[in-house]
Amino acid sequence: xSTYRSALxxxxxxxxxxxxxELGSSRLVDTRTQVxxxxxxxxxxxxxxxxxxxxxxxxxxxxxxxxxxKEQTAELxxxxxxxxxxxxxxxxxxxxxxxxxxxxxxxxxxxxxxxxKDDSEVAQRAEDSTVMQLNVVDQIVDQxxxxxxxxxxxxxxxxxxxxxxxxxxxxxxxxxxxxxCTGVDTDDARDWMVWQKRATELGNPEAELTYWILMxxxxxxxxxxxxxxxKQLASAALQDAVSRxxxxxxxxxxxxxxxxxxxxxxxxxxxxxxYAASQAPYASIHTLPxxxxxxxxxxxxxxxxxxxxxxxxxxxxxxxxxxQQLAAQQLGLALFExxxxxxxx
Amino acid sequence: xxxHSEKEIWGIVIFLSLVAGVGFVAGHSRRSVTxxxxxxxxxxxIADASRQSNPPAPINTxxxxxxxxxxxxxxxxxxxxxxxxxxxxxxRSGNLEAARVLYQRLRxxxxxxxxxxEAIRDRENANYQQQLGISRRIRSEYPDRPENPMFSEASxxxxxxxxxxxxxxxxxxxxxxxxxxxxxxxxxxxxxLERHDRKTILDATKPDSTxxxxxxxVRNAERLADMAEIEGNELNKLxxxxxxxxxxxxxxAYGSDSTGLLRRDPELAYxxxxxxxxxxxxRNDLHQISATMESLASGRPLHPPLxxxxxxxxxxxxxxxxxxxxxxxxxx
Numbered sequence: 001x002s003t004y005r006s007a008l009x010x011x012x013x014x015x016x017x018x019x020x021x022e023l024g025s026s027r028l029v030d031t032r033t034q035v036x037x038x039x040x041x042x043x044x045x046x047x048x049x050x051x052x053x054x055x056x057x058x059x060x061x062x063x064x065x066x067x068x069x070k071e072q073t074a075e076l077x078x079x080x081x082x083x084x085x086x087x088x089x090x091x092x093x094x095x096x097x098x099x100x101x102x103x104x105x106x107x108x109x110x111x112x113x114x115x116x117k118d119d120s121e122v123a124q125r126a127e128d129s130t131v132m133q134l135n136v137v138d139q140i141v142d143q144x145x146x147x148x149x150x151x152x153x154x155x156x157x158x159x160x161x162x163x164x165x166x167x168x169x170x171x172x173x174x175x176x177x178x179x180x181c182t183g184v185d186t187d188d189a190r191d192w193m194v195w196q197k198r199a200t201e202l203g204n205p206e207a208e209l210t211y212w213i214l215m216x217x218x219x220x221x222x223x224x225x226x227x228x229x230x231k232q233l234a235s236a237a238l239q240d241a242v243s244r245x246x247x248x249x250x251x252x253x254x255x256x257x258x259x260x261x262x263x264x265x266x267x268x269x270x271x272x273x274x275y276a277a278s279q280a281p282y283a284s285i286h287t288l289p290x291x292x293x294x295x296x297x298x299x300x301x302x303x304x305x306x307x308x309x310x311x312x313x314x315x316x317x318x319x320x321x322x323x324q325q326l327a328a329q330q331l332g333l334a335l336f337e338x339x340x341x342x343x344x345x
Numbered sequence: 346x347x348x349h350s351e352k353e354i355w356g357i358v359i360f361l362s363l364v365a366g367v368g369f370v371a372g373h374s375r376r377s378v379t380x381x382x383x384x385x386x387x388x389x390x391i392a393d394a395s396r397q398s399n400p401p402a403p404i405n406t407x408x409x410x411x412x413x414x415x416x417x418x419x420x421x422x423x424x425x426x427x428x429x430x431x432x433x434x435x436x437r438s439g440n441l442e443a444a445r446v447l448y449q450r451l452r453x454x455x456x457x458x459x460x461x462x463e464a465i466r467d468r469e470n471a472n473y474q475q476q477l478g479i480s481r482r483i484r485s486e487y488p489d490r491p492e493n494p495m496f497s498e499a500s501x502x503x504x505x506x507x508x509x510x511x512x513x514x515x516x517x518x519x520x521x522x523x524x525x526x527x528x529x530x531x532x533x534x535x536x537x538l539e540r541h542d543r544k545t546i547l548d549a550t551k552p553d554s555t556x557x558x559x560x561x562x563v564r565n566a567e568r569l570a571d572m573a574e575i576e577g578n579e580l581n582k583l584x585x586x587x588x589x590x591x592x593x594x595x596x597x598a599y600g601s602d603s604t605g606l607l608r609r610d611p612e613l614a615y616x617x618x619x620x621x622x623x624x625x626x627x628r629n630d631l632h633q634i635s636a637t638m639e640s641l642a643s644g645r646p647l648h649p650p651l652x653x654x655x656x657x658x659x660x661x662x663x664x665x666x667x668x669x670x671x672x673x674x675x676x677x
Contacts, residue, residue, distance in 0.1 A: 150463075219562040223608035224573055227566035261560050 072096050081106035082183030092195065097202035100195050104207065107192035110181035122178060126170035130163065133170075137161055193218060197230075200237045206289045208237035209248055213290040216261055231262055247280035247340040248288055251309070255290075258316050268328050271316040274309055275332030280340055282306040401433075401532035417446040422518030425450050429526075436533065444537040445545060451530035454519035455561060465512045473505040531557070531568050538575045543588075546579045549606050550594035573606045580607075584617075584666070587675040592621050600641055611648050612659050615641045619663030624671050 071094035077084045081102070088106075091099035116122050141158050148155045196214060199207035212234040219227060238256070241249030254273035257266045282305045285291055291301060302308050317325050413431040414420070420428065425446075435443035460468070480496045494500060519527070537545035549572070557565055580598075583591035598607045600614030615638060622634045644650030651659070 216560050216563050219559050220604055223604060224562070224566050224569040224606065225608055227563055228570050231563065231566055259560060261563055263564065 068094050074099075076102055080182065081110065081180040085184065085188075092198060095202060097199055097204035097207070100202055101199035101204040101207045104192050104195035104199050106180065107184070107189040107195060109177065110184040111186060111189040111192060113177060113181040113184065113186065113189070115182065116174075116178060122174045123171060126167060126174050129170045129174075130167045133166060134161060134163065197233065200233060203240060205241065205244065205246060208241045209246070209252055209288075210290045211237050212252060212256055212261065235262060242339050245340045245342060247277055247336070250274075250277035250280075250335065250339060251288060251305070251312075252290065254312060254316070258312065267316045267319045268324055269331075271313060271320060271325065271328040272331040272335060274312045274316060275329050276335035276339065277305075278309045278313065279333065279336040282309075401529050401536065413443065417442055420446070420450075422514040422516070423521070425518055426521040436536065439540070441537050441540055441542040441545070444533050444540075445542065445548075448530045448533035448537065448545075450518065451522070451527050451533065453515060454522055454527045455530065455557065457515065457519035457527075459520055460516065462513075465516060466509070469505065469509045469512055472508065473501065476501050476504075531565060531572070535568070535572050535575065538572060538579055541579060541582070543583060543591075546576065546583060547590060547594055549576045550580065550598035551605060569606060573608065576606055585670050587671045587673070588677075589621070589624055589671070589675045590677050592617055592624070592671070596621055596637065600637065609648065611641045611644075611651055612655050615651060615656065615659035616663040616666060619660050620667040620671065623664065623667040624675055 071091050074091055074096060076091070076096075076098055077087045085103070085106075088099045088103050092103055116125065144155065144158070193214065196207055196211065200211040211230075215222075215227070215230045215234050222230065238249050238253050242253070250273050254270045254277060256262055257273060258270035259265060285301055285303050285305060285308055288305065288308075302311065320328065411427045411431065413428045413435055414424075417432070425432075432443050432447055436447055476496075477498065480498070480501060483490075483496070484492065534545060534549065538549065557569060562569065580591055580595050584595060596614055596617035598605060598614075599610045599617065601609065618634055618638050618641065622631065622638070625631075626634070642651045642656050
């Protein structure tokens with residue numbers, strides 16, 4: 001009997017211990033839910049009777065909201081950007097994040113557009129661009145060779161860049177620009193960053209993943225007060241992308257930390273984030289929207305995230321001790337688990 | 346038996362309460378040990394923007410230090426590093442020339458990339474050859490023009506030698522400093538601004554004054570925003586004493602297309618320029634001032650034109666500013 005009573009007591013103790021533990025942890029984890037639940041759904045208690053006007057007003061307001069919601073999630077118009085601007089603006093003004101991003105992207109691509117006289121001018125421009133690009137590549141190759149020679153290193157034969165694909169790429173880009181940018185006001189196009197910011201605020205995933213680098217690139221054009229605000233937005237955007245389970249955001253955060261773009265560089269946390277990102281399946285480098293598509297970017301960067309991440313892990317890891325690397329890897333695993341595992345990444 | 350059983354029951358109740366308490370505490374503390382959760386949020390934490398009115402703390406750990414010479418501006422790179430702790434002590438004791446030398450020399454190392462002797466010589470020689478080429482071409486294309494002494498071969502050679510010396514000097518200086526020491530240039534500049542150092546206040550109106558560009562500008566945005574506020578106030582204080590140079594610099598800083606410490610504001614720039622125009626000057630000055638106002642009003646590629654109302658308001662404010670600062674007398 002005594003043994004039975006003791007077993008019962010231990011069992012009860014275990015149940016109470018677990019209940020206490022869960023109660024304690026749920027108090028902290030569910031703070032966001034509590035905040036949402038605490039938000040008032042109306043300002044005052046409903047009155048017992050409402051006039052017909054009130055019902056009409058409620059119906060009209062509901063209709064407005066429904067339309068707005070439709071516009072926020074509406075599909076974007078297809079066809080050349082220059083013809084869709086007014087539709088995109090209407091949708092973006094209604095809060096459609098994708099429309100705001102399409103405006104940012106379209107305006108950005110068209111900001112320096114000068115309409116050509118005819119097709120031959122498009123071809124001429126493609127030729128000029130190709131000559132210029134190949135010339136720059138030659139200069140870079142010469143520099144690399146000279147430096148290697150001075151250091152007594154043999155870098156072997158550097159493969160020549162094939163001219164035809166570069167020219168074809170430039171020609172296609174030129175023709176596409178004519179198609180997309182005809183009818184675009186270049187004064188409006190110069191304000192593309194306003195739309196990029198709007199798209200980021202509205203939560204467009206690509207915009208969220210690129211705002212940080214665009215901000216760094218345009219830092220000299222912005223006032224310091226604007227930069228303070230933009231840093232907060234870029235930071236919140238990356239956090240939002242992480243909370244959506246987008247493992248690319250882990251790489252972006254790693255870049256920010258490694259380069260010390262928002263605060264002093266932190267190789268330990270950068271390593272942890274790169275390690276976290278390396279747990280996701282590898283993909284083409286072009287899945288990272290902040291990577292350039294130009295010939296120089298293609299030459300400078302690896303073609304997949306595996307090599308890219310390994311390079312970054314090596315760089316960040318070079319300033320860490322083996323013990324720090326190990327700890328950062330543990331943290332990286334936990335970060336990945338928290339960010340992206342549920343997302344099937 | 347009954348009493349004993351009651352006691353036993355109370356014992357179990359107290360025991361279970363204690364166990365529940367332990368469980369609660371353990372559960373409550375669980376989150377604080379999950380490093381990933383803690384890492385996600387502060388990970389791209391924005392730099393601390395809190396105001397720092399105290400002088401920057403010493404970071405040079407050298408125990409023996411050379412005293413700073415009387416003329417602080419003649420220090421070469423190696424000498425500067427040797428006397429750095431003495432300079433910091435001097436600046437902290439209120440010597441603003443020392444603070445100025447500190448921020449100017451430290452900021453000259455922002456973005457510095459180490460290079461070998463040969464690479465430095467190659468770079469400077471390439472610059473020299475380019476200058477020489479331009480000068481020769483001008484002489485051959487315009488043989489009748491009198492030679493500008495600044496572009497004579499002798500002057501260019503002298504300038505080249507100075508540039509080479511300065512490049513080696515910079516290398517010596519920048520390779521001896523830690524990134525933390527270099528990053529202190531903003532602290533020392535702010536230190537001098539807060540102590541109303543006129544030269545620093547005027548220096549900070551130049552668009553490239555802080556040497557903080559690109560990623561450096563993003564990283565230090567909060568510190569720069571604080572400094573911009575101090576700079577704006579200090580500049581106005583100088584102007585209120587009838588300082589025409591400060592007025593001229595304010596007009597330039599707020600109107601410049603290049604972004605510096607102060608925020609571009611064409612209407613404010615117009616106000617300062619108009620006040621400057623009322624202070625008189627030579628015919629050339631007035632012609633320049635008038636052209637600046639016209640340019641601000643008509644707009645530039647980076648900002649829209651001012652409306653007639655904005656121009657009127659800026660003129661009224663400029664007149665009021667002139668009357669309060671400069672009508673009774675000015676100084677340079």
